[in-house]
Amino acid sequence: MLRDTLKTLLSAYGPSGNEHAVAEAVKSLIAAHVDSMRVDAMGNLIVEKYGSDEQGKRIMFSAHMDHIGFVVTDIDDKGFLRVHNVGGISPSISIARHVVFENGTEGVIYSQPRKDEDPAMKHLFIDIGADSREEAAQCVQPGDMAVYAPDFFELGSPRVASPAMDDRCCCALLCELMMYLDEPRNTVVGVFSSQEEVGVRGATTAAYSVKPDIGLGLDVTVCGDTPELKIPAITLGAGAAVKIMDRSMIASPSVREALFLAAKQAGVPVQREILPFGGQDGSAIQHSRAGVPAGCLSIPCRYTHSPAEVIDMRDMEGALKILLKFVENV
Incomplete structure (x- = not known):
């Protein structure tokens, strides 16, 4: 079917x-x-x-x-993952979204505070719950990619939505x-x-x-x-x-x-x-x-x-x- x-x-x-x-x-x-x-x-x-x-x-x-997805470019001292887009990502649409890596590591993508600027990739980071670079690196390495987490749902009978x-x-x-x-x-x-x-x-x-x-x-x-x-x-x-x-x-x-x-x-x-x-x-x-x-x-x-x-x-x-x-x- x-x-x-x-x-x-x-x-x-x-x-x-x-x-x-x-x-x-x-x-x-x-x-x-x-x-x-x-x-x-x-x-x-x-x-x-x-x-x-x-x-x-x-x-x-x-x-x-x-x-489309996000590739990790760096891990900061507090364990937050800096990312770059893979394909046509909209930074504004991506803020506060659930993402997942190939190994099952999950995270939330968010934006640092901005001053008179629209959201851009340079503002975004992924929070995977780590408190340090070392802890984050046990789960994710630079070069790993995250995607919007699967979320299939129906909008009425004939219409469906998903990443x-x-x-x-x-x-x-x-x-x-x-x-x-x-x-x-x-x-x-x-x-x-x-x-x-x-x-x-x-x-x-x-x-x-x-x-x-x-x-x-x-x-x-x-x-x-x-x-x-x-x-x-x-x-x-x-x-x-x-x-x-x-x-x-x-x-x-x-x-x-x-x-x-x-x-x-x-x-x-x-x-x-x-x-x-x-x-x-x-x-x-x-x-x-x-x-x-x-x-x-x-x-x-x-x-x-x-x-x-x-x-x-x-x-x-x-x-x-x-x-x-x-x-x-x-």
């Missing part, structure tokens, strides 16, 4: 560059449903479902496993796609990528290795449906969004139109996404080698890069139907 798959992946620790626990969770879910699995030098998990047509195409889907929804929701979507595919004509390659939040690094090397004929990024997109926001024109619960463009790519027209057709055939609503910022794995696929036709299917998400990212499960269910039709049509 899509919701159960999502909850499993959201519970895994996995900041950028440390996605191995997420990869192991994915393996446990889909091992029986794919023909091959491998982890490459960048930490990407690459799985394949072989097509029945020897002359068929290679379709690459990419959803990133990593999420790391960006992009574990699309990892769950890709897992379900690989489970549902039954003897596809074309070979389907699922890439659960690393280090997207720090520059689509994993998808860049994966696309070079996979050599796809066509590619699709799977990621969240921000909503413009909350108070005083109108851009982008994306509404939670109104369907997945076909990306027209973002800062990193203009979607290939052939892929974009194939997604619209798949949505029509599946009988599910779809939105058009024009995002004036941001980037995702589809751009890395598109730029690979001599160029690859590529696009992106996005899940609307409120409050991205926060400890409570919100999605609507109806958008997820519709997206799965679109992807199944898309694979069938290619």
